[in-house]
Amino acid sequence: EDKVVQSPLSLVVHEGDTVTLNCSYEVTNFRSLLWYKQEKKAPTFLFMLTSSGIEKKSGRLSSILDKKELFSILNITATQTGDSAVYLCAGGTSYGKLTFGQGTILTVHP
Amino acid sequence: DTGVSQNPRHKITKRGQNVTFRCDPISEHNRLYWYRQTLGQGPEFLTYFQNEAQLEKSRLLSDRFSAERPKGSFSTLEIQRTEQGDSAMYLCASSFEQTNTEAFFGQGTRLTVV
Numbered sequence: 310e311d312k313v314v315q316s317p318l319s320l321v322v323h324e325g326d327t328v329t330l331n332c333s334y335e336v337t338n339f340r341s342l343l344w345y346k347q348e349k350k351a352p353t354f355l356f357m358l359t360s361s362g363i364e365k366k367s368g369r370l371s372s373i374l375d376k377k378e379l380f381s382i383l384n385i386t387a388t389q390t391g392d393s394a395v396y397l398c399a400g401g402t403s404y405g406k407l408t409f410g411q412g413t414i415l416t417v418h419p
Numbered sequence: 420d421t422g423v424s425q426n427p428r429h430k431i432t433k434r435g436q437n438v439t440f441r442c443d444p445i446s447e448h449n450r451l452y453w454y455r456q457t458l459g460q461g462p463e464f465l466t467y468f469q470n471e472a473q474l475e476k477s478r479l480l481s482d483r484f485s486a487e488r489p490k491g492s493f494s495t496l497e498i499q500r501t502e503q504g505d506s507a508m509y510l511c512a513s514s515f516e517q518t519n520t521e522a523f524f525g526q527g528t529r530l531t532v533v
Contacts, residue, residue, distance in 0.1 A: 407464065
């Protein structure tokens with residue numbers, strides 16, 4: 310059975326801190342690792358990673374995939390209160406089916 | 420086209436009633452997925468369509484659940500004889516096979532069974 314595990318489950322930081330969110334996966338017919346941000350509504354897309362070792366960046370967010378160790382991390386630097394959300398990691402198959410982790414609840418205090 | 424659209428946004432129903440939800444994907448997307456999300460959990464896969472063909476159903480999906488995508492465009496998810504355990508957010512997502520990009524999610528239908 311496909312499985313995605315995220316850690317930590319929750320994280321409380323202050324504005325300006327840097328955080329690292331972890332995701333390990335075991336997905337049959339794996340093709341891609343995706344990160345989504347969820348704020349009390351539908352998940353919004355952050356990154357899609359298909360190749361090992363190539364960092365993807367978007368502003369203060371970055372992510373990298375290790376296909377040998379079946380692991381990905383999401384980094385957020387200089388956190389802001391607007392970064393407070395649930396961050397979801399998902400393993401995607403060749404036909405786009407996603408297996409999600411439980412999510413990491415990030416709370417950023419001013 | 421403004422994205423994946425789901426209706427209704429909220430549904431409250433009595434236990435034992437049937438409910439139906441609708442999803443309109445992004446127009447050129449031929450892949451459509453249904454997920455269910457309960458509080459504190461990530462979304463769980465329910466079923467997947469490519470065009471009008473339902474290609475995979477989760478073992479979590481009991482026989483009270485049925486989904487259709489009759490013309491390869493919009494999809495419906497029906498739950499018969501609802502139970503309190505069916506209370507959840509039902510999310511629809513779509514993607515385009517030819518570019519194999521990420522799935523885009525709708526706003527979801529929140530179901531409450533009382």
